[in-house]
Amino acid sequence: MAAEKSERLLNLLIMLLVQRHYVSKERIREILYADSSPDAFEKMFERDKDELRSLGVPIEVGQIDAFFDDEPGYRIRPDEFALPDISLTSDEAAVIGVATKVWQHARLAEATTEAVRKLTALGIDVDLTALDIVEPRLSADEPSFDVFWEATQERTPVRFDYIRSGDTEVRSRHLQPWGVARYSGRWYVVGYDTDREAERIFRLSRVQGKATKAGPPGSYEIPPGTDVSEVARRLAPEPSTERVVLLVRKGAGHTLRRGADDVEEGVTGPDTESIWDRLVLERGALGLADEVLGYGADVYVEEPLALRVRVVDRLRAAVGEAMIGETA
């Protein structure tokens, strides 16, 4: 049964692809649906067209005869149907191979692999097997991600329940999504809020329950020149970083040195057992005290004071002395 339908779909595709002109519905029925009643044919043909279109097959509808508009015809233009030629150098093919390992999201990982299989079918050599050791990193666990991704592509309005930061009340929101962006490790959707009549940003992890599409595709235009990442950066809360000044023993603290904006060598240090260098870094506070502590007596905190107090307190607690500030 499934095989029979596959044959019909593929034969329909071939028929519309090889004809230079529109093919009439009547001829399609004669050749591919000869055993079906007129009613059954209508239903099957509609469904078959939809299935081919959902694969991305561009079926065009047009008038066969310019003077009579009662008979529509169908065709697939080869240049619209086929993937254009792409020639890739081996290093370009290598990064595209790695791209198949990026998504940690089942549907998009599969879509990426499918795209690469089509490239392979063009004769491009992309080795997918050598990369099984690489861990995917781009996750999108938010349940509403798929809806916003699709809505962005189709330009479909979305309705969803949302809790604002620091708020407890769930509110229903209506948005024309312009795009989704990942910022500081979190996904956001930006767009035009039709209730507030202004551009807004929403964090997907704060969307409650299911987001639903509320309108037909192509309902609105994305303002020309919209740069989604720019809007996200402008509207999303800034991740806080601060200026950190550390004294690091010569030959130590390699990881810190790699992230340093500025290194001043041979400065006066807290002891004279070695030469010391001064590192200036721009960093978020998260995990910094842990990292500094890991270096033991090879790293000394000059600034900020809060970090210094945290480090000293934790060391005192570890050796059993009274603390000067609050517990970290």
Place this chain on the structure above:
Amino acid sequence: MSAQPSAKDQVARLLTLVPYLHAHGEVRLDDAAKALGVDPDQLFGDLKVLFMCGLPGGYPDDLIDVDLDALEGPDGVRADGVIKVSNADYLARPLRLSATEASAVIVALRALRNGAKDDTREVVDRALAKLEAAAAQGSGPGSAPGLAAAQIDPGDGAADTDLALLARDLQTAADRGRQVRLSYYIPSRDEQSERVVDPRGVVTAGHLYLDAWCHSAEAPRLFRLDRIDHAEVLDDPVETPQEGPRDLADGIFSQSSDVTPVTLLLEPEARWMPSYYPVEEVREVGDDRLEVVLLVADERWLTRLLLRLAPHARVVSPAGYADTFTAAAQRALSLYG
């Protein structure tokens, strides 16, 4: 979206299979199945459908020719049979990328771009430009995948491109039996080192590791890929017998005998530790505290770990390790006068 085998999926596979065969000439059934990510039996089933398709004339010459006899033996499908398909030139090109496919691959490449160093970034840019052009070209009215992808920004930190490419290069060097010169950072000693190794393979155990015979140590060693600053594949063939990498399923210390089991008591603030470090045992000991057993090969590594966790982890046994840690903390504290 359904898991049921559907006619639609079968047609999609055939639209990739025919151009694949067209581009690659004569291909064995199992090779084609592997390249296209399908089961050989399924691929054979797909070819049987193709056999029934062709031009709308209805004459035998109009049908696509598939040599099914070459693929069927007395015991069923022959994986080593060579696929021969002809009379299907009008399907010689794959279907263009769907909007979702184009966006998914373009956004994945953008994530790679954001996570890459300059040299790699330049390569990714070239690949992106070609794919974006292909996605935009020939796409019908109303659907412009290239444009749709423009609305998705994966941001920073979504991909570790250089690490992935490094893993690929090192695995290739291992497969080809070539020596590699490594510039490697040893965190337990906070030290940068240069060494030449015979690579055996890239393995994963929490992190990615290169298993290799180290010429300086004259012993097998594991190198964490994210601590390799630079790796240069040399033209010299490996000096030790080529063997596959070790199986790290039992943890990275399982082969080594000179390790000490160390028991730590973790306060609630340090409960996250066992998810990030290989531990042998985890026990709940009340008040939200954990007791864990770690295998320690290098005491300096343990001291650094305890300093990071200070004051929320302490050594239960052996006592000597506790003293070393307290001394290190005391020394660090003395810097602040």
